[in-house]
Amino acid sequence: MTPPRTRSTGAGEPSRTLALLWGDPSAQPRKGPGRSVTVAQVVDAALSLADEEGLGAVTMRAVAQRVGVSAMSVYTYVPGKAELLDLMVDALYAQMPRPAWGRSRWRSRLTSVAESNLELLTTHPWLTEVAALSRPPLGPGVMAKYEHELSALDGSGLSDVDTDAALTYLLGFVQSHARSAHDARRATTDTAMSDEQWWAANQPVLERALDPTAYPRATRIGAAAGEAHGSAWSEAAAWTFGLARTLDGLAALIERD
Amino acid sequence: MTPPRTRSTGAGEPSRTLALLWGDPSAQPRKGPGRSVTVAQVVDAALSLADEEGLGAVTMRAVAQRVGVSAMSVYTYVPGKAELLDLMVDALYAQMPRPAWGRSRWRSRLTSVAESNLELLTTHPWLTEVAALSRPPLGPGVMAKYEHELSALDGSGLSDVDTDAALTYLLGFVQSHARSAHDARRATTDTAMSDEQWWAANQPVLERALDPTAYPRATRIGAAAGEAHGSAWSEAAAWTFGLARTLDGLAALIERD
């Protein structure tokens, strides 16, 4: 591990990542032995690994084994792990549905955009650990997704700059929500401890933490929220609340007189 | 590295983390040699390390060296790295300002809450990689922060459940924004490549990516956004836009008739 770079498209020449993303034929040398697999197979292997066992299972060795080459051979397909992650993200974006908008209004269109993104982030929760909202890898998947989602705001009357800002804002909410959901799921999953078990096990110390005289609102409201939807944080409730607020916030911009 | 747990309060007995967070005296044994440092010093060392050199520099060995003990001795203060991160978060929350609200209205109060959080996340960008919105470590810092921020909505007329949801929603926006800002800063920082340099270096392939006939809106709007604020993603513009939308969205709930 040379520098502590954790992610994202890096330095490899003037960026081989873009060439990979766009399948640039200039990156197709004509010497040496034939390649035993393809870049797409490498990316697919990494994707299935991430989906099945989480992002932590995506190691270069594991990817290599899954496609049937040695660990170091992966580096002839992909400059490094960060770039592989970029390719994974772009590949997923490319597969997203892009329905025609027909006569629907902006609010239902944006609801659809939000739900598509939630669906993607729910199916591939590790995306929330990887996908950058600013500075995504500029591949065909990203471009197609961006283009389609922008088109949802056709006819909204917003300026170009505001259209971009509005979309980014909406996607930010979805990402934020999905990340919370992912975190919450992991918390119960990988401690193998249900909410109630945790609560019971920690009750002695928790009594001090939840002192109603020291934290009157926190204890009251925390308890109310817990009772209202079963646990301290409800995925469904947070989604409907947040999406409504987000659309209302955009409505204040779009529908102002 | 045993299991691939990356974060958050774990299994150590019925959770020694809570005892640590609250300074539980039952965790004070009276045998053996005196401790050479304190838990607070360990946490402080980890905090300064993270602030100075990023979260990647926070390794158990580095923390140990900074407080002047051996790597393994850190484990007598803290059950593991995940718990150390929890303690760091709680310590930071504990230090946040908690001004009295006086006669101010909900909108200016929430603006203040948002700005305080942004300030914290800007000063300690690594927090965006660590802090969970759902399921935070229930320490005194978290509780005090939660209590204070809830009080900003006193008199708003919202139900307890909605108050909690509104606050979570606001904080979600701030986190999401701060994370994007952090990502964007890293992208230019650790590739040592300015926006223009990157753009120039990749222009050949980028011409295909930004084909206006294939992606008319994306290219037009992307260019417009880029011109409007110098780069593809402007931190300041995204903040003012997003905060306004978020508050407008909440206004639709709070001020409805």
Place this chain on the structure above:
DNA sequence: TTGTACGTCGTACACCGTACTGCGTACACT
């Protein structure tokens, strides 16, 4: 005084990303 609970530390392990090297293949040029 002594037993023992506990803090400290060195060593060791499994695993990570990836640099380097050696080898054999198959195209490009003469």
Place this chain on the structure above:
DNA sequence: AGTGTACGCAGTACGGTGTACGACGTACAA
């Protein structure tokens, strides 16, 4: 047609991570 060489592949190795384990010494409880 022969050959040089660019390239794909694999093995080994390095420096890093979190942390399990065991040896050793300290200081309180009996």
